[in-house]
Amino acid sequence: MALPEFSLRQLLEAGVHFGHQTQRWNPRMGEFIYGDRNGIHIIDLTQTVPMLDRALQVIRDTVAKNGRILFVGTKRQAQKPIADAAERCAQYYMNHRWLGGTLTNWKTVSQSINRLKEIDERMAEGAEGLTKKERLGIEREQQKLQASLGGIREMGGLPDLIFVVDVNKEDLAIAEAKKLGIPVVAVVDTNCSPAGVDYIIPGNDDAARAISLYCDLASRAALDGMSAQMSAAGVDMGALEDAAMEEIHETPANAEAPLELSDEAVADDTVAKDAPYDLDNKPAEHQA
Numbered sequence: 001m002a003l004p005e006f007s008l009r010q011l012l013e014a015g016v017h018f019g020h021q022t023q024r025w026n027p028r029m030g031e032f033i034y035g036d037r038n039g040i041h042i043i044d045l046t047q048t049v050p051m052l053d054r055a056l057q058v059i060r061d062t063v064a065k066n067g068r069i070l071f072v073g074t075k076r077q078a079q080k081p082i083a084d085a086a087e088r089c090a091q092y093y094m095n096h097r098w099l100g101g102t103l104t105n106w107k108t109v110s111q112s113i114n115r116l117k118e119i120d121e122r123m124a125e126g127a128e129g130l131t132k133k134e135r136l137g138i139e140r141e142q143q144k145l146q147a148s149l150g151g152i153r154e155m156g157g158l159p160d161l162i163f164v165v166d167v168n169k170e171d172l173a174i175a176e177a178k179k180l181g182i183p184v185v186a187v188v189d190t191n192c193s194p195a196g197v198d199y200i201i202p203g204n205d206d207a208a209r210a211i212s213l214y215c216d217l218a219s220r221a222a223l224d225g226m227s228a229q230m231s232a233a234g235v236d237m238g239a240l241e242d243a244a245m246e247e248i249h250e251t252p253a254n255a256e257a258p259l260e261l262s263d264e265a266v267a268d269d270t271v272a273k274d275a276p277y278d279l280d281n282k283p284a285e286h287q288a
Contacts, residue, residue, distance in 0.1 A: 002224060003053075003056055003057060003060055003221060003224050004056060004216075004217045004220035004221055004224070006049075006052070006213075006217060008045055008046075008049060010213065011045050011048060011049070011052075011203075011213070012045070013209075014204075014207065014209040014210045014212075014213040015204050015207040015209055015210050016043065016045065016048060016203040016204050016207075016210045016213070017034075017042050017043045017045050017048075017203075017204065018040060018042070018043070018204045018207065019033065019040060019041030019042065019043050019189060019190030019191070019204065020040070020041060020189060020190050020191040021039055021040060021041075022036050022039055022040065022041055023039075024190075024191045025041055025190045025191060026190065026191055026192055026193050028193045028194055028195065029188065029189075029190045029191075029192065029193075029194065029202065031047075032044055032047055032048075032188075032190075032200075032202035033190060034046075041190040043190065043202050043203060043204070044202070047202060048201065048202045048203055051199070051200055051201055051202060052201050052203075052214075052217070054199060055185045055199040055200075055201050055218075056217055056218065056221040057221070058161065058183070058185060058199050059161065059163065059185060059218055059221040059222055059225065060221040060222065060224045060225040060228070061225060062160050062161045062183075062225065063089075063091075063221075063222045063224075063225025063226050063229060064224075064225035064226075064228040064229045065160075065225075065229070066229055067159075067160030067161060068091065068092060068155060068156075068157070068158075068159040068160050068161075069086075069089075069091040069092070069159060069160070069161050069162070069163060069218075069222055070091070070092050070093065070094065070152070070155070070159035070161070070162045070163070071083075071085055071086040071091060071092065071093040071094075071095075071151075071162075071163050071215070071218070072093070072094050072095075072098065072162055072163065072164045072165070072170050072173045073093075073094075073095055073164070073165035073166065073170070073211070073215075074094065074095055074096060074097055074098060074169060074170065075165070075166055075169050077206070077207075077208045077211060078095065078165045078166065078211050078215075079095040079096070080095075081208075081211050081212045081215040081216075082095045082165065082215060083095050083151060084215070084219075085215035085216065085218055085219035086151060086219070088219045088223070089219045089220075089222035089223045089226065090222075090226065091219075091222055092151055092152045092154070092155045092159065093151035093152070094151055094152065094173070095151060096147045096148050096151075097148060098170060098172050098173050099148055099149075100172060101176075102152075102173070102176065103158060103159075103173070103176040103177060103179075103180055103182065104176045104179055104180065106157070106158055109149070109152075112145060112148075112149055113145075113149050113152070113153050115145065116142065116145040116146065116149055116150075116153060117153065119138055119141060119142045119145070120142065122138070123138070123139070123142060158180065158182065159182060160182065160183075161182065161183050161184075161185060162174075162177050162182060162183075162184055162185070163185045163186070163218050164184060164185070164186035164187070164197075165186070165187050165205055165211055165214065165215075166187070166189070166192075166205045166206075167186050167187075167188055167192045167193070167194070167196075167197060167205075168189075168191065168192050170186075174186070174196045174197065175196065177196075178196050183198045183199070184196060184197050184198050184199070185197075185198070185199040185201070185218075186199070186200065186201065187201045187203050187204075187205045187210075187211075187214055188200050188201065188202055188203070188205070189203065189204060189205040189206070192205070201214065
């Protein structure tokens with residue numbers, strides 16, 4: 001395996017270059033804005049390419065050193081790509097709702113994880129001796145804990161790096177990571193502040209196709225790190241890579257992804273961010 005490759009055209013086709021409406025911009029992202037078109041900021045992909053490549057290298061190196069990666073994305077259109085990417089590379093994720101103290105109060109969170117495991121074991125054994133009402137209550141508790149903690153139940157400790165989609169929505173996760181000195185890799189859109197992010201990926205954090213691309217690349221970078229980590233032990237990672245690639249190619253490359261509206265963006269903004277890009281229609285250059 002090798003660090004995943006990507007092209008500028010792939011980023012364009014995924015809509016990575018589309019920022020938010022110009023009136024919603026965060027001035028701290030000004031240096032990463034190329035211009036605007038139809039009232040929408042256009043992100044400078046000539047900066048995104050090397051910064052994304054650097055972020056992928058950090059993910060790869062972290063896993064190669066036996067580190068843990070926590071994928072974080074709780075907005076609707078990020079939930080499935082985040083979970084799929086983390087599971088594909090045997091890492092961990094939070095995609096339901098960030099629980100305050102997940103990192104800074106890990107001891108308490110670990111107790112909740114242990115409770116989830118206890119319930120799973122009891123239900124697997126048939127939950128004998130429980131009344132119908134008691135069983136229903138335990139099933140509800142199990143579902144709630146699984147949704148909140150299922151992606152980190154086997155993490156076994158704090159992550160060594162977190163990968164975030166939408167820094168505005170996941171501000172608590174980033175704040176906790178910074179408090180503990182955990183590096184942050186994050187996709188940062190034009191309406192966000194890059195403060196607190198160690199490895200910035202300037203890009204659209206709303207379009208489903210863009211989110212899927214980021215998650216896929218991050219997962220493949222982690223798999224490459226895993227391969228490097230295990231090669232000395234003689235473990236063949238080929239089977240795992242083949243399985244991952246089969247899953248990636250289940251959807252035809254030319255398939256249209258469904259249009260997903262962001263949790264906070266107005267309709268016109270998001271529609272523009274998911275629209276195809278006309279390579280011949282050059283945006284107006286941005287004036288900081």
